[in-house]
Every structure is written in C-alpha cells, then in structure tokens.
Amino acid sequence: METKTVESDKSIGFTALFGVxxxxxxxxxxxxxxxxxxxxGFAVAIIAASMAVVGAxxxx
Numbered sequence: 546m547e548t549k550t551v552e553s554d555k556s557i558g559f560t561a562l563f564g565v566x567x568x569x570x571x572x573x574x575x576x577x578x579x580x581x582x583x584x585x586g587f588a589v590a591i592i593a594a595s596m597a598v599v600g601a602x603x604x605x
Contacts, residue, residue: 559600566593 570593573586 556601556604559604560597563593563597563600567597569593 567590570586570588570590574583574590575586577583577586
C-alpha cells in the first residue's frame, strides 16, 4: 500500500503575510504618537507573530 503526502506552499504564504503584519505592528509600536496607538501596535505584532507560527504549522 502506498501512502500519499500533500505538500503545500500555503505555509510559506501565511508566514510571509503575517510576518509583514508583525513588522507593521512593531513599527506602529515604535513610532506611534500616543500610548494607545503603541499598545495597539504591540497587540497587532504579537497576534500576527502568533498567527505566523500557526500558519507555518497548519499547512506543513
């Protein structure tokens, strides 16, 4: 009996997409005009970084 594996490039795409969002969130965190904007940038960066890891493992 033969086993079949499915390889997908979706993991690379999700990781790249959320990696870019992580950089945008970190930039907003560093250059935000007030504390609320910096806090939202931090939240975006942390969530996007987490989703980048999830996307890399989901379609491995």
